[in-house]
Amino acid sequence: MAKTATEYFDNLRESRIWRSIFRSGSGSSTLHRSLAIQQNIFLHLFSTKVRRRMLNLSATWYLGTLTFGTFLILVVTGILLMLYYHPSVPQAYADTKDLQFVVSSGLFLRNLHRWSAHAMVFLVFAHMFKVFYRGAYRPPREFNWVIGVILLLVTLLLSYTGYLLPWDQLAFWAITVGSNIASAVPLLGNKIHFMLLGGNLVNANALLRFYVLHCMILPLAAMFLIGIHFWRIRKDGGLYAHQSEPATVRAKAMAKQAQ
Numbered sequence: 001m002a003k004t005a006t007e008y009f010d011n012l013r014e015s016r017i018w019r020s021i022f023r024s025g026s027g028s029s030t031l032h033r034s035l036a037i038q039q040n041i042f043l044h045l046f047s048t049k050v051r052r053r054m055l056n057l058s059a060t061w062y063l064g065t066l067t068f069g070t071f072l073i074l075v076v077t078g079i080l081l082m083l084y085y086h087p088s089v090p091q092a093y094a095d096t097k098d099l100q101f102v103v104s105s106g107l108f109l110r111n112l113h114r115w116s117a118h119a120m121v122f123l124v125f126a127h128m129f130k131v132f133y134r135g136a137y138r139p140p141r142e143f144n145w146v147i148g149v150i151l152l153l154v155t156l157l158l159s160y161t162g163y164l165l166p167w168d169q170l171a172f173w174a175i176t177v178g179s180n181i182a183s184a185v186p187l188l189g190n191k192i193h194f195m196l197l198g199g200n201l202v203n204a205n206a207l208l209r210f211y212v213l214h215c216m217i218l219p220l221a222a223m224f225l226i227g228i229h230f231w232r233i234r235k236d237g238g239l240y241a242h243q244s245e246p247a248t249v250r251a252k253a254m255a256k257q258a259q
């Protein structure tokens with residue numbers, strides 16, 4: 001008799017190779033399922049148990065997950081774009097034009113990166129508003145809200161630093177205006193301006209700084225913070241369901257005791 005897809009999958013999960021990677025093996029018991037989550041380096045960031053209704057679209061509109069999805073697209077397309085781009089003057093502009101008109105699928109790659117960046121900025125705001133609307137920022141999730149605010153800033157900085165990289169007129173003047181706004185910060189303004197540009201003008205130093213920030217420092221910071229963000233969801237008792245959930249009641253009782 002022909003095997004069903006489920007049977008093939010079960011056999012695969014019982015194979016020696018699979019078991020060498022995922023030690024818990026297959027099994028439909030709650031224990032097996034929990035072990036599968038706990039023993040996987042990526043999955044252990046997530047809760048072992050999830051309230052079924054928190055998986056409904058209406059609970060989160062999957063906005064955080066979609067934000068993460070756009071971030072992953074940006075990482076992959078960004079690495080591919082780096083294969084064709086030199087952060088030097090005037091080569092950066094020539095490379096961008098080559099990507100647009102010469103490189104095979106370069107236009108698609110560039111547009112995918114650009115539109116995913118716009119989508120990520122939109123989604124991160126939408127996610128924040130949805131979390132706020134549901135009241136999911138309240139104890140014990142206030143620390144995750146703070147991590148979220150830093151993630152929002154990192155997302156905006158990623159978007160801003162990426163703007164200069166094509167080294168065209170739009171990029172040059174946008175960064176000139178943006179960095180001048182930064183210099184209006186009381187007391188530290190000029191220092192921030194100098195540190196951001198690596199000098200007083202938007203030139204080759206600024207391009208190199210924005211490149212390193214955009215391709216290394218900020219993505220690594222985002223990955224680190226996203227890791228903490230996901231791990232905190234698990235530690236705070238999963239996604240916020242309602243005010244009477246145990247983690248919220250416990251946090252309220254602790255706050256009362258501290259008073």
Ligand code: HEM
Binds near residue numbers: 061128147
């Ligand atoms: C790169 C940016 C971000 C990513 C990738 C991200 C990802 C996620 C994901 C996947 C979830 C699970 C629920 C869902 O899918 O909506 C979540 C929950 C949460 N996020 Fe974010 N997030 C980001 C930014 C933010 C921001 C800007 C805030 C607020 C300022 C925030 C606050 C929270 C809070 C408080 C929760 C828990 C919500 C609950 O318990 O229901 N996040 N995030």
